[in-house]
Amino acid sequence: SQTIHQWPATLVQPVGSPLSLECTVEGTSNPNLYWYRQAAGRGLQLLFYSVGIGQISSEVPQNLSASRPQDRQFILSSKKLLLSDSGFYLCAWSVEGMGSYGYTFGSGTRLTVV
Amino acid sequence: QKEVEQDPGPLSVPEGAIVSLNCTYSNSAFQYFMWYRQYSRKGPELLMYTYSSGNKEDGRFTAQVDKSSKYISLFIRDSQPSDSATYLCAMSASPEKLVFGQGTRLTINP
Numbered sequence: 001s002q003t004i005h006q007w008p009a010t011l012v013q014p015v016g017s018p019l020s021l022e023c024t025v026e027g028t029s030n031p032n033l034y035w036y037r038q039a040a041g042r043g044l045q046l047l048f049y050s051v052g053i054g055q056i057s058s059e060v061p062q063n064l065s066a067s068r069p070q071d072r073q074f075i076l077s078s079k080k081l082l083l084s085d086s087g088f089y090l091c092a093w094s095v096e097g098m099g100s101y102g103y104t105f106g107s108g109t110r111l112t113v114v
Numbered sequence: 115q116k117e118v119e120q121d122p123g124p125l126s127v128p129e130g131a132i133v134s135l136n137c138t139y140s141n142s143a144f145q146y147f148m149w150y151r152q153y154s155r156k157g158p159e160l161l162m163y164t165y166s167s168g169n170k171e172d173g174r175f176t177a178q179v180d181k182s183s184k185y186i187s188l189f190i191r192d193s194q195p196s197d198s199a200t201y202l203c204a205m206s207a208s209p210e211k212l213v214f215g216q217g218t219r220l221t222i223n224p
Binding site: 101 | 148
């Protein structure tokens, strides 16, 4: 069966520090991968999605970046965090070309920038 | 105007009540419609999926899509305290992108 792992679960980082969040998927090949952010009281905002290794599409201009170094690994990074980067970050995957049938989400990382 | 509108609530109902959750949307190209349930501090989980217009039932849950009105609903019958969560609607026109509503926070009171 397919599983998605996301870590860490919680993170407190000072303003200006770097960020690296990692997501891995098991039990499938060539998944579509997504990074979402959920701010308090707001919906899910798509940040990045990837349909293959090295293929990253950015939805929102910001100081975050994403990389997909391996087929089932998706990394969200920042060189210098801002207070506004605080939120709940969710990684998700879908079967290649089948995203319209729904995504499977990880358990999320709650990031607080102080 | 947002592509998907969803009342954030909060909505509080007594146990056993019928719950109605709704979303409206503006993009007529949307063909796939979903409802996700999200418990506090957890990732969303897919609850119901519907293609195009019509109804779909799964146990106590019924999803309805009215494309002519650009309106989707989720009904929960015989609501239980364990149904307390945030419910997010989602929809898409292409495989790569789902568009989510803001989510409605629901509390079922024993």
